[in-house]
Amino acid sequence: MNVIQAVKMYITKMTEESGPGMKVILMDKDTTSIVSMVFSQSEILQKEVYLFERIDSQTKWDNLKHMKCIVFLRPTSENIALLSRELRCPKYGVYFIYFSNVVSKADIKTLAECDEQEAVREVQETFADYLAVDRHLFSFNIVGCLHGRNWNQQHLQRCSQGLLALLLSLKRRPVIRYEAGSEACSRLAERVRDLVRREAVLMDNNIPFNGDLPTPQLLILDRRDDPVTPLLTQWTYQAMVHELLTINNNRVSLADVPDVPKDFREVVLAPEQDEFYAKNLYSNFGEIGQTMKSLMDEFQKKAKSHQKVESIADMKNFVETYPLFKKMSGTVTKHVTVVGELSARVAGRSLLRVSELEQELVCQSDHAGHLQRLQALLGDETVRPSELWRLVALYALRYERHAGNALGALVQALKARGEAAPPVLALEYGGAHARQSDLFGLQDAAKITKRLFKGLSGVENIYTQHTPLLKDTLEDLIKGKLRENLYPAVGGDYLSSGKRPQDIIVFIVGGATYEESLCVHQINQAYPGVRVVLGGTTIHNSASYLEEIRHAMQGVHRTHTRHIRNI
Known part of the structure; x- marks a missing residue:
């Protein structure tokens, strides 16, 4: 797949x-x-x-x-x-x-x-009716697919048609499952099922009978069930580039970077066309620096070997290797420019401190400590209002029902810093009322135990403690433990065959993230024989996610956050 x-x-x-x-x-x-x-x-x-x-x-x-x-x-x-x-x-x-x-x-x-x-x-x-972002990742480049809980009809049609094309191109006829608590997921699942039925002859002609193999599954999820993942600062190469520079159809604009070479004002970052990028998509920021040094050393060694072109044989050798040499030169310049700018933005925006608190907010419960540190950052002029917005939104989601909730005061402090977007939008969009999952493990005993053991054993990197909800959902699906009442099959299709699925397509209404793409990559490696493909209405960074939330909440009355004062 x-x-x-x-x-x-x-x-x-x-x-x-x-x-x-x-x-x-x-x-x-x-x-x-x-x-x-x-x-x-x-x-x-x-x-x-x-x-x-x-x-x-x-x-x-x-x-x-x-x-x-x-x-x-x-x-x-x-x-x-x-x-x-x-x-x-x-x-x-x-x-x-x-x-x-x-x-x-x-x-x-x-x-x-x-x-x-x-x-x-x-x-x-x-049936090439979708954007193939990576081997296991696709998108429709749609931001703002919902208004409230209802689909924009044009976007619903685009996504259902695109998913039909995806099934035909991958030659899979799946059982379609969806998140029971989401009206948007239910509507999309029904629309895809209707298209599959309407095109039954086409499906029969294109998709071979799979015999005794487990039936593939298409799982449709709602972004609101995990409103946290797109809010977090990223520390793997691909996800960092998208968060700090923005990847648009494999292209990254560096036009506003000081002293950038003219040829590198826009660069292409495509895993199929860039070997260095493909190898380092999922490397963390610390590893990238070391890898860049190795790439530079290799390039300098090759450059020195071309400095002396004295004989005809030397000239012939240089001409024969010139395209490769030129390509390597371009790769080095491109990635040095990109990594250099990432490094400058991490330092200039105090992202290490911001990220540390983000991770602790989503992975640990310490209201007094978190509130104190958040208030300190709100008073720090080196931290940008957009970073503070994300922190306050995470606080709102984590401590929504805490007795000492201080969201009103935090929002006032945020307004004083010049941030116009109210974090209460994130709470109205993806608060406890909108989720069917126990996102923070507050009720589920197994999750509490798992979190406790994770804390005891320690985390290798304080900036990557968080794992997306998608990981637990996929592992439950692979092990045959995904509850049918929470994730039913559309039209009551038969699920309990006893065979665990091998081919899984996940689609997230409201957008996926590169952190979730990494999660799917890791699951594909960890479970031999299992093939997972991830898609979303778009691939979010925090800026596009805020736009998604604003679009969904535009003109929608606050019904779940009216009790929070001073907002």
């Missing part, structure tokens, strides 16, 4: 089926992102694709009848209308049309009627 491989297969198929010759690829905004996530521009050029065009652009080209056009679009009504216009006056010689998902017969008929010059050679459905 490799989502990058699945998407790559479809795009490779498109470029090969059109045969040899110069090609243009015509895409929409979404499919442009889908392609760029798995192929670099140089890789696409190797497939004789020399021009990239958007279906919604107004670019006027001269006669390009000598070029073949590969059309790769989402089958939306807007794209059908734009493609119909293109086919009435075709700019290119022939068209090979590929939709990223199921397309209706009525839309095919519309296109056929517009193709008066018979330029279309092929119309096919592919």
